[in-house]
Amino acid sequence: ASGFPFAALAGRSTVLRHPEAGRAGSTASTYANNPLGIAAAKATLEVVRRDTxxxxxxxxxxxxxxxxxxxxxxxxxxxxxxxxxxxxxxxxxxxxxxxxxxxxxxxxxxxxxxxxxxxxxxxxxxxxxxxxxxxxxxxxxxxxxxxxxxxxxxxxxxx
CATH class of the missing domain: 3.90.1150.10 (Aspartate Aminotransferase, domain 1)
Structure with missing residues (x-):
């Protein structure tokens, strides 16, 4: 996100879909679900691709x-x-x-x-x-x- 606060959570489907992963706070992030952060990350990836x-x-x-x-x-x-x-x-x-x-x-x-x-x-x-x-x-x-x-x-x- 070019320095803008942004977070993503990635992992194996079996781990992320496990019932324990659904408990409150288990996958929380300060920077998750921020529309501006998502837009900044998307724009950054577009520049990385465009400018090779x-x-x-x-x-x-x-x-x-x-x-x-x-x-x-x-x-x-x-x-x-x-x-x-x-x-x-x-x-x-x-x-x-x-x-x-x-x-x-x-x-x-x-x-x-x-x-x-x-x-x-x-x-x-x-x-x-x-x-x-x-x-x-x-x-x-x-x-x-x-x-x-x-x-x-x-x-x-x-x-």
Missing amino acids: LLARVTELGAVLDERLAELHAKYEVLGEVRGLGLLHGLEFVRDRTSRRPAPEIARAVYRHALDLGLRTAIGGHVLRLAPPFTIDRALLEEGVTLLDRALERATGDTR
Whole structure:
């Protein structure tokens, strides 16, 4: 719904039609049954289809995969770098062998990235990247360059 509050409930028919699912409050949602939210979600899906955004995500996701693999090779504090399309998580570790979490390094990278103008999300020792489907390649590349600079500042590694 492009940021507008919206919720959907999906599941196996046998589960959703089970008598327990019909009990009051069992499938309640703050954002369900809102006509404006439904309209926003429908409009969003129409734009995704019209502008072939999923194909764009696949193409740009491959670029992001490649660039993040370069960062992984450069910085030992990066444990696993995982993702699909444009959604990626960068795990920060004390060393790759033990993969002991390093939330303080993740926080430092997060703060440096923010200072450089790059907004990411942080959860414990994982930094999440979630650029919009509509981002262009040049801006995506600039974002990864800023992330590299944030990693340099946080680790002191200026290779």
